[in-house]
Amino acid sequence: MHEVIASPQEEKFVVARPGARAGMQIPGVMYQELSEAVAGKWPVPAWLVEQARKAWGVDLGGQRSDRAVLVRPITGSGYSRATWELNKGCNFSCEMCYLPERKFQGLPLEEKHRLLTILRDAGVLWLQFTGGEPMIDPDFRAVYEHAYSMGTLIEVLTNGSRLHRPDMLELFMAMPPHKVTVSLYGASPDTFDSLTRTKGAFKRVKNGLVAAKEAGVAVDLTLIVTKHNVHEVEAMRTMADEFAVAWKEFGSISPTYTGDPDPLSAQAPGYLDKSAVFAGCPAGHTFFHVDPHGFATMCKIGRERPINLMVEGLAGLTRLPAVADAQMLRTGGCTGCALSGTCRVCRPMAKAYQTAEAPLDTYCQHGDKESAE
Known part of the structure; x- marks a missing residue:
């Protein structure tokens, strides 16, 4: 190897x-x-x-x-990164999930392998496996091994519930991932299990973090902050310092990508990230997203006009930059906005908030008191 x-x-x-x-x-x-x-x-x-x-x-x-x-060969394509939802199914049921549905569906293994070939031929070097929960997919190991053998640098975005399993740790030790990024939802069983609506979730994830550290499998942590676990933020940071090689906090809860407002109710006051100005995005140009059925879109949020890679192959990706550019246009309530130069969200995300009829202060400067004065 x-x-x-x-x-x-x-x-x-x-x-x-x-x-x-x-x-x-x-x-x-x-x-x-x-x-x-x-x-x-x-x-x-x-x-x-x-x-x-x-x-x-x-x-x-x-x-x-x-x-x-x-x-890896020169492909003539400008793509270098992609994310792939192996399956939208998940063994947790988090209330703040951005997915509108978590149906356990996807391509058969042979077609998953064919999709990986398409991604390689598109030039994708960095590939994120996501979901749902990718590690519960029955083809996860076979797909991971196939992607690794093709010279792909793999990030696994996971809830960590399967990380304690010997077969998974052996896989990661034999074929090291570029990253394993685990979402952390609390620092105690009561909080963690309540937020994920899954009994025993904290115990499994904690066991996985311990096992990964002992096995020498490096883990990144993303601390998901909501109103239900904000009282444990300091304890979550302590866990991150103990188990993660790197960690970050994420508190900007969004609607689902289809504009369902339900996840917004989990937003913790004071943890909405408003610091970074949106300065452009390579989505659709050097990066793209693929759903469980092989449909490519500009990103996880901007899913308009999906391209069926299993039918069109690489040729379909030639249309993706124009599809992405169209979704980035400021339309509707954002047309002619005087504050667009300091906007903090991309257009597809703003559209999801607008569809959800979310309060302006959750995504738009026009809802900020300082901007309104």
Whole structure:
């Protein structure tokens, strides 16, 4: 199995190692040298031996390039990242979920493998597995192994309920993911289980975090802050410091992507993130989202005019930039807004809030007291 991956990334070339956060950018001539070394079954070039030792502490000296390096081809596509809902089904029932429905449906394994080939041929190097809960999909292991073998850097976005299982830990130790990101919903069984509406959820997730740490599987944590767990934020931060290599807080609860307002009732006062100005997004241009049935959209929220990759293949993606640009146009109540230069949400998200008839102060500066005065 490969030690490192060399890949085009938009107009650049990178070398990355599965499981490592750090990578390196190389010129085209070095990418070509690696391609030729792999094709000729020559030793790993001296420059890569030296840099791999410095960056990752791994010794590639004396190894054949075709065994140590996986070279991904130049595709002519500008895509480098994608997210994929393996399945919308979930073993939790969180009240603030952005999915309108959590139906357990998706492609058969053979078609999942074909979809992965399409993603690779589109140039996708970084692929996030999400859901629902991706690790409960019966094909998760087979799909993960297939994506890894194709030279994909995988992030698993999970609720952590299956992370304690030996088969999952063995998989991640043998084929290191780029990231495992676990959502944390509380710091006690009562709060966690109540918020997820799942008995025993906290125990399973806590066991998973302990097991991952002991196994050397690095975990990121996202602390989901709602009005039901805000009293445990400090305790959640303590857990994050103990178990995570990196963590962040997320308190901006949104409607479902179809505009259902129900999740908004979980918003914790004071935890709506209003700090970052929306400065553009590559969704639909260098990044896209795929649902469980193989339909591609610009992102998880902007799902208008989906493209059926299982029917159209790579050709369908040529239409996605125009689809994305159309969804980014300011329409409806946002047309001609004088505050658009400092807006904090993208247009697809604003549309979801507007459809939900959400209070302006949950997404728009016109609802802020300072802006209104």
